[in-house]
Amino acid sequence: MDKKKQQALTKYADQLAQLIMRLSAFYEGAHPAIDNELKILKGHLAGTPNFTLAEISIGKVNALLMDGGQHIPKRITSAISELKKQLKAIQQLDGASTTIRQLAAKQLGTLSLPTASLGLLFEHLFNAISLAQVAIDKSDGANNEAYNNYASESLQEGQTFDELPEEIRAEITTELQQLIDVYSRKKPQDTTLQSIKSALEKGIDDKQLLETCLIVIRFIISETMMDASTSGKLVQNFTNTITKVNTQVDETKSLSQKNFDKQAQQQADLQDMLGDLDNDIDDGNDVEALKEKAHKQISKMREAIDNQQTSGEKDQQVLMDLLNDMQNQLHSLQRKTESYKKRLFEQRATIYTDPLTKVPNRLAYNEKVLKAIQQAQTTEQPLCLAIVDVDRFKSINDQYGHAAGDRTLQVIANHFKKCLQPNEFVARWGGEEFVILMHNQAKDGLFDRLEKIRLSLSELPFKFKQTPVKITASFGACCFAEDETAQQAFERADAALYKAKNQGRNCVVLSE
Structure with missing residues (x-):
């Protein structure tokens, strides 16, 4: 095998190993036993790949995938x-x-x-x-x-x-x-x-x-x-591809062994020819007869070398075809998994995004707040919650129409996205209400922070069809107490918002 072909084989093998490692990372968490075997497989393919051990692991993964259909x-x-x-x-x-x-x-x-x-x-x-x-x-x-x-x-x-x-x-x-x-x-x-x-x-x-x-x-x-x-079909595709790759690895291994045996036999035949030539030289007295025998032995060796080269090229082509087929199958599976992964990402974004304002919705908040509470308890950092209610929103709808109301909510949401800090999270709760989670926000600075947001909101130069529309909002907020649930904190912030509304709106009230 020449150096160029050997480098090509090495390249294909490396790409195959990297793709299997990426696929195993993508499916991590689907099945504990499969996870464990995939870790072993990744170890065999890391650094300098060991395809003999990798073949054993692929067989085990394939068996687990076949047996784990009901998992x-x-x-x-x-x-x-x-x-x-x-x-x-x-x-x-x-x-x-x-x-x-x-x-x-x-x-x-x-x-x-x-x-x-x-x-x-x-x-x-x-x-x-x-x-x-x-x-x-x-x-x-x-x-x-x-x-x-x-x-x-x-x-x-x-x-x-x-x-x-x-x-x-x-x-x-x-x-x-x-x-x-x-x-x-x-x-x-x-x-x-x-x-x-x-x-x-x-x-x-x-x-x-x-x-x-x-x-x-x-x-x-x-x-x-x-x-x-759809998920089942993808898993089935993955199983089928692994099965085919496993079969082709067996064929590649078998072909490599046959090539090795054939080359060993050809080397032995050449050694026999050289031995015969040595014997003819030792036994020969007639120079012309010796030359004739030498030419015959050399012709045989040349023919053997030519046959060996031709056979090697054919075997090399078969091996390359097998590797190319494996690569094409894995590339096809990779495209399918990437497409499915993109679809899952888009579905998640759709489920957790408010369609009107394009900010996270209540489902996203419900998930976020639980993680935020856990993080706050782990890091022992304060966590605050604010409920924002747009003042006289019904009047905007009644006076300018629902299109104006929708546009008002979009403007407010965009303003929140621009003015909130990285440690702050906003979601639309429903109707004209938004919720803001504030990580690592000390209670003594909570009022000033929300007051700054309220003032910036009231100063927005918003017009609907060339008609100025004044936007103000009332804020009710609290800081999470130790061992307080999300529902309990929300009720305290909601009670504070109720007070803000009763105090004339367009103000910030903190829960006591």
Whole structure:
């Protein structure tokens, strides 16, 4: 094998090793046993690749992929079973009203439907369950007068409820509107989604609201089942490619062994020819006869060398074809995984972004705040929360139209993105409300920081169709206390916002 071809083979082998390492990193976390074997495989391919050991690891990974086809469905079944236990526990809570029990029963009904999905399904199911959980959480709050009055009027067994507390109704409606916004962007031609969106904007009664919850949940399940199907196809492609590569590695190894054996035999034949030539020289007395024998032996050796070169070139071409085929298969799989990875990223961005203002939405906040609390507890740094409510937003809608209201929210969101610091996170909570998380913000500087944001917002030179529109907002804020939950902190900030509204709006009020 000449040096140029050897370098080409080395290059292809290095590219193959790097691609397998990238693929193993991409699929990390799918299965513990596969993770462990992929780490071993990456070790064999790191530095100077050891293809003999890598072949063994590839075989093990392939076997695990074939055997682990039911791993994700089993995890889904286990998670659904745990969710059902939680819902049943909610139904059995002391003090839980019949309303809450009925909501939990409906959620249990949705979980009894056939389910096949990945993490997105669990996320939506937990969000659906939180609709009932929020109501239970509020039943523990002594300051929630509206809910306590409602809870005290216990419904009799077998009786249906006529109306939900306004606060719970508003939260459920907002959650549904955000989910509908997400999926209507994915399917703008879906008439069911558009009709639900229109009905929520106009207002529906409590029975229709709960029926809408079930419709949305069924839609989510259907969508996530399609996502699961796509994921399964990708995993199957990965399995098939690994199987083919494993087979071709066997063929490459077998061909290399045959080449080695053939070259060894050819070397032995040349040695025999040289031995015969030596014997002829030792035994020969006639110079002409010796020359004739020498020519014959040399011709045989030349023919053997030519045959060896021709055979080597053919074997080399077969080996190159195998390596090129493996490379093409892996490149194809890489393109598919990159496309799927991009799709997942776009889906996540869609789910966690408010479609109107392009800032994170409530789902994004709910995830962010839990991480922020954990980080604050770990680093022992303060964490603050502010709720921002646009003043007299209904008047803007009534006076200038909903297009002006939408544009107002977009201007406010853009202003927040520009003026907030790297340690601050903003999300649209719903309607005309935004929430701001402030990492490592000391309480003694919280008022001044929010006051600066409020003043800059009130000075925005905003016009709608050449008509000046004055934008102001009220701020309610608090700093997280030790072991305080996200819901508890939000309620304190919301109470402070209520005070800010009562004090004339366009001001900052901190929770005591």
